[in-house]
Amino acid sequence: MKKSVFIKLGIMMFMQYMLFAVWWVPFAAYLSKLTNLESIHVTFILCSMAIGSMTSPLVGMIADRYISSEKLLVILNFMVAIFLFIATQQTHFMGILISITLVMFCYMPTWSLTSSIAMTHISSEQFPRLRIAGTIGWVASGLFSLTAIFVFKMPLFDGTVYPLYCATVVTIITAIFNLFLPKTPPTGKKLAGTSIVDIFGFRIISTLKNKNFNRFILLSFLSIIPFVLYYSYGSMFFSDNNVKNITVTMNWGQLAEIFFLFITTSILLKYGFKKTFIFGLLAMLTRYLSIYLGIILEQQCLYSIGIFTHGLIFGLFFVVGQVYTDKIVPNELKAQAQGFLSFVIWGVGLLVGTLFNGWMIGYFEVNNQTNWAILYLITSIITIGLLVLFLTLFKNPVLEKK
Numbered sequence: 001m002k003k004s005v006f007i008k009l010g011i012m013m014f015m016q017y018m019l020f021a022v023w024w025v026p027f028a029a030y031l032s033k034l035t036n037l038e039s040i041h042v043t044f045i046l047c048s049m050a051i052g053s054m055t056s057p058l059v060g061m062i063a064d065r066y067i068s069s070e071k072l073l074v075i076l077n078f079m080v081a082i083f084l085f086i087a088t089q090q091t092h093f094m095g096i097l098i099s100i101t102l103v104m105f106c107y108m109p110t111w112s113l114t115s116s117i118a119m120t121h122i123s124s125e126q127f128p129r130l131r132i133a134g135t136i137g138w139v140a141s142g143l144f145s146l147t148a149i150f151v152f153k154m155p156l157f158d159g160t161v162y163p164l165y166c167a168t169v170v171t172i173i174t175a176i177f178n179l180f181l182p183k184t185p186p187t188g189k190k191l192a193g194t195s196i197v198d199i200f201g202f203r204i205i206s207t208l209k210n211k212n213f214n215r216f217i218l219l220s221f222l223s224i225i226p227f228v229l230y231y232s233y234g235s236m237f238f239s240d241n242n243v244k245n246i247t248v249t250m251n252w253g254q255l256a257e258i259f260f261l262f263i264t265t266s267i268l269l270k271y272g273f274k275k276t277f278i279f280g281l282l283a284m285l286t287r288y289l290s291i292y293l294g295i296i297l298e299q300q301c302l303y304s305i306g307i308f309t310h311g312l313i314f315g316l317f318f319v320v321g322q323v324y325t326d327k328i329v330p331n332e333l334k335a336q337a338q339g340f341l342s343f344v345i346w347g348v349g350l351l352v353g354t355l356f357n358g359w360m361i362g363y364f365e366v367n368n369q370t371n372w373a374i375l376y377l378i379t380s381i382i383t384i385g386l387l388v389l390f391l392t393l394f395k396n397p398v399l400e401k402k
Helices: 003-024 027-032 039-046 048-053 056-065 069-088 093-107 109-121 124-140 142-150 162-178 203-208 211-231 234-240 246-296 300-308 310-328 331-363 372-393
Strands: none
Touching (some): 003 069, 003 109, 003 124, 003 162, 027 039, 027 234, 039 048, 039 093, 048 093, 056 331, 069 093, 069 162, 093 109, 109 124, 109 310, 124 246, 124 310, 142 162, 142 246, 211 234, 211 246, 211 310, 211 331, 211 372, 234 246, 246 300, 246 310, 246 372, 300 310, 310 331, 331 372
């Protein structure tokens, strides 16, 4: 592999995640400050990310059969820029819901698409280290907040519409760069027919007939539900607790993720898939217990443990899950398999998780004050249950290239 190819793939990851983080991280805080929205409206709008992920298998199928992946990425990113700009002009529920949902329809499939592009040109075991560039991009999104506050003397950046404007510009730049990515033509043209099974990626299950992979899909779906409490509602929690510079604060977790992703390959090669997944779930349990203890002991310093473990959770569980999927599936279904994984985790799982956690936030809200302590305690208990299920059901796989 040429060094220039690796660099281009790294820039691809950097830009693709930065353009999202710059507006998504503080988005819940922004929505909560709009007087036209109620808490249930915020929950429905945040569900757009999950709904958008459901198009991932369809995009993966298109990339596998009909159009080069890098060209498809260009098209999707230009559409994201258009819909983001439209979203900046909206202040009412339906306008925000429709425009953000359209953003997500175009953006969320790019996660699996960029992963598929990367693993076409590098070995899947090295993917976590390339994925570091995406994390660096996520962390770099915090620079927009710092620049606005210290250079332009803006009293407030997070919780305003300005992150959406920044994301629009970054997305246009990203789309232009995507024109120069390595060529990644379709590999599955020999597959004929397009059915509902194809569109939603269910052919992956029928093709593989791998019980261990099916268990992995089920457990991944369940695992995203507790993950969402921090991932989607974290900025709301920090806002309620008067934490300043929310984007920068939460990005410390992504900064730690750079290190954790770098060592993920070594951990995977040494311990195998099952233990690596278990380490990821243990990190998630550590996150929620530390935040819970921080609340009841009134020690905000304990929140930092929950923030810094984000990289461990994401790298050891979700990124390694992409590597496992790439190892299991045949070459002609790789993009669609990544799309199916995204559909299950970031689509259906994230939707259920957003609704469930949104319901809990509303249920434990009294006089506009959310009882975050009980939420993090419940989530810790759920995570313990997932650990038991994973230890019991998932077997360390013997991988065979199809």
